[in-house]
Amino acid sequence: MxxxxxxxxxxxxxxxxxxxxxxxxxxxxxxxxxxxxxxxxxxxxxxxxxxxxxxxxxxxxxxxxxxxxxxxxxxxxxxxxxxxxxxxxxxxxxxxxxxxxxxxxxxxxxxxxxxxxxxxxxxxxxxxxxxxxxxxxxxxxxxxxxxxxxxxxxxxxxxxxxxxxxxxxxxxxxxxxxxxxxxxxxxEPLERFGSAARQLDRFAEAFREAVYSAASVGVLVGPRVHRRHLEPIIRSLADAPGVYIASQSGSKAVLDESHPASVGTYLGAHTQSDAARRAIDEAPLLVLAGTIMSDLLTGFFTHGFDPDRAVELALTWARVGETTFFGVQLEDSLRIVDEVLQDARLDALEPISLPAAASAMPGDRAMTRPADALDPPLSHAAFWRHLQGFLAPHTTVIAEAGTSFFGAIDLRLPDDCDLLGQPVWSSIGFTLPATLGVCIAAPEKRAVLLIGDGSAQLTVQELATILHRGHTPVIVLLNNSGYTIERAIQSPDAVYQDVTPWNWTALPAAFGAADRAVTVTARTEEEIEAALALAAATTDKLVLIEAVLPKLDSPRLLRLLGEGLSEANAPLTTVPAAG
Missing domain, CATH: 3.40.50.970 (Thiamin diphosphate (ThDP)-binding fold, Pyr/PP domains)
Incomplete structure (x- = not known):
């Protein structure tokens, strides 16, 4: 004023x-x-x-x-x-x-x-x-x-x-x-409350003492760090000697995955790299920064560390051992951790060997094939390989709960990329309207939305708003004829797993914006390669790619987590005694 x-x-x-x-x-x-x-x-x-x-x-x-x-x-x-x-x-x-x-x-x-x-x-x-x-x-x-x-x-x-x-x-x-x-x-503008000074000092003293006998430090970064926009502190922390950084799936790429200190995404026993899993599970000192220890963020509770023995940094408190320091904001506790570890000068660590990209996943075929080979139908293995090659730096990837999100977790994102998903609430249909918010919030980055056909049917009306406001995301619609994540859990052939088939590429015209979009359907490897090349070259219009996939095919993580959900939902084999 x-x-x-x-x-x-x-x-x-x-x-x-x-x-x-x-x-x-x-x-x-x-x-x-x-x-x-x-x-x-x-x-x-x-x-x-x-x-x-x-x-x-x-x-x-x-x-x-x-x-x-x-x-x-x-x-x-x-x-x-x-x-x-x-x-x-x-x-x-x-x-x-x-x-x-x-x-x-x-x-x-x-x-x-x-x-x-x-x-x-x-x-x-x-x-x-x-x-x-x-x-x-x-x-x-x-x-x-x-x-x-x-x-x-x-x-x-x-x-x-x-x-x-x-x-x-x-x-x-x-x-x-x-x-x-x-x-x-x-x-006067409103400002977030600061930490209680005495509590922050006590936390700093306790953390210095914990670091004193540690040979190295593993830091598991959760989505709450992203919510407070504390990525710069994580980048500083990653440059400290003796520090490994892993992220939960809800904060994937909070640190550029090309950074030598990055060990990628941690999902307990389902972590893609054994070396990365050991870096967290066997860390002499583990710091949990803004983490959420829920089922889908821990690989169905297969994490190999004891959270009670870790240093924990929450949004409004911090804990070292059995002592909790209330009134300590995450930005302040994380800053203290960075300052202490920069001063500690722990021994430098050898870089951990990680899979370079989705194309390096075990069991996947090579990207190249003989010139006279038939163009095979599109599979998840092929789709994620080609998508890995398509993604560019400075991209916001939005991945729908289920097939899309768990496929995206195994990607190695280029520098300055974000992955936005909803692994805790997991409400299908969230990402298409969320893409509208992302495009308005960060127009300087291109958005790439990955969403299944079942999820899109819940909220697809907002595609009209995206088109008429002139936004130009790439939307990859994974058409696998229904609810693949539910098929992976139970009753894959049940009638309730199916969805009504739509003419997806006709939607921009139906929404009165045919001239603002390019649409294409890909059913084979050659077609998805061509479709993604078209998307890379078309930056002035929305690009809608319908990727047709087998209904029972799925990414690596979805198969593993489907098994975990199936076990979690299984009926009790014995009835507890009364009393």
């Missing part, structure tokens, strides 16, 4: 101003009669941009993808009841995956709520708090605004999202949206 800025401002404009200050000027969502006044006020703020989506679930997914890439938060705006309930699955995924999304709901007026009016979009019972209470289960904080306290409550809620890297909920009654409130707080 400047000296010429107004002394008072509407609640809607105050909220929008805070979002722009936090680096989130894009609002994803849909209009509805209860949020129209709110939207009118928010859109008066310079820099705010409306991104209308096809439905509220897609808006929540798009805001999630946006927040992961942007150095700020994401915002989704819905109407009361029907709109916010449509979005709640996406917000729950943001909670599970530590993504700071702000769910903003336009509500009926305070007088209508006080009178218990039987309005549309309600349960016709006179109660207006059902959905607020539902959101309390999937957000770190929630509030329904009142004019007298709106600025302070908005600031409190947004700070919670920043500090906890979790979604929050803001309900704005229609009359409150236009109410005038003091603008004084806007003179």
């Amino acid at each position: 400047t000296d010429l800025a107004p002394a008072r401002i509407s609640v809607g404009a105050y909220l929008a101003t805070r979002l722009t200050q936090l680096g989130a000027p894009h609002l994803f969502g849909l209009p509805g009669d209860f949020n129209l006044s709110l939207l009118d006020e928010m859109l008066t703020v310079d820099g705010i941009e409306w991104v209308g989506t096809s439905n509220e679930l897609n808006a929540a997914y798009a805001a999630d993808g946006y927040a992961r890439i942007r150095r700020g938060i994401g915002a989704v705006v819905t109407t009361f009841g029907v709109g916010e309930l449509s979005a709640i699955n996406g917000v729950a995924g943001s909670f599970a995956e530590d993504v700071p999304v702000v769910q903003i709901t336009g509500m009926p007026s305070t007088s209508a709520q006080a009178a218990g009016a039987l309005l549309h979009h309600t349960l016709a019972d006179g109660s207006f708090d059902h959905f607020v209470r539902a959101y309390e289960q999937v957000t770190a904080a929630s509030v329904v605004l009142k004019p007298a306290t709106a600025p302070a409550e908005i600031d409190r809620i947004l700070l919670t999202a920043l500090n906890e890297s979790k979604p929050v909920y803001i309900g704005v009654p229609a009359d409150v949206a236009v109410a005038s409130v003091p603008a004084a707080n806007l003179r």
Whole structure:
């Protein structure tokens, strides 16, 4: 704010101003009669941009993808009841995956709520708090605004999202949206809380003592490091002598995989390289930085280390041995680890030999074949080899839960690439709307979306928004005639594993944007090679590649994890005794 800025401002404009200050000027969502006044006020703020989506679930997914890439938060705006309930699955995924999304709901007026009016979009019972209470289960904080306290409550809620890297909920009654409130707080931007100084000093002392007797250090980096955008500290840490860096699948390529200290992606017993697995499982001192020890991130709990014996750096606390230091932010604890290890000067380590790329996977055929050989049907082994050769530096790869994500994990990503997925929540359909958010958040990087036919059918409407906004990602649709990950778990031939066949390459034309896309179907190795070459050469249009694959074929990791899920879901062989 400047000296010429107004002394008072509407609640809607105050909220929008805070979002722009936090680096989130894009609002994803849909209009509805209860949020129209709110939207009118928010859109008066310079820099705010409306991104209308096809439905509220897609808006929540798009805001999630946006927040992961942007150095700020994401915002989704819905109407009361029907709109916010449509979005709640996406917000729950943001909670599970530590993504700071702000769910903003336009509500009926305070007088209508006080009178218990039987309005549309309600349960016709006179109660207006059902959905607020539902959101309390999937957000770190929630509030329904009142004019007298709106600025302070908005600031409190947004700070919670920043500090906890979790979604929050803001309900704005229609009359409150236009109410005038003091603008004084806007003179200072919101900033994430710092660490408690005494606790940070104690952690630093304890960590120095732990490092004193260590010959080397293994660092397992989890997705929460990515959420706090702490990649520069990881790069610095990787340059310290005696340090190996591995990532969980949710933070793959948090360090360039070409770096000598990188040992790739760690998935317990399913880790692609035995040497990389030993670097973590047998580390003299192991640091868990922003990790999540869930099933799909640990290879179904096949990790070979004891987390209780590791140094653990969480979002808001750190632990060394049996001592936990509360009030220590991840950015500060990770900085201390870097400083200590730079000073420790541990012995330099020999580089670990890793598979150079997916083309080096055991059992895969060579890329070249005799000139007179027949062009074989496309398989997963061939597809991932060709995709490995296609990927370029400075790419954002978005991989859908299931076949796409577990295939992408075994790739060796070029430098300055990101892999965005949802391995904790694993809600199919997430990635296509998330690609919209990614394209808006990082237009300087080309996005490559990998998604299956079953997943795409859930949220494909947002392809229209991507096309009409002029974004040019490469979308590779893996058409394997149904839910391959479910087939890998159980009952592969069951009727519920099938999906209705679509004419995928006709979609851009159906969405009124045939001139903004290039589409191609690949059924053989030669055809996928040609299709990817076309995608590399076509940067001014969206490229949609339909890759037709056998329905029972799958990548290495999907087969292994399918077996793990099958075992986890198996019925008990004995009935526990009562009592």
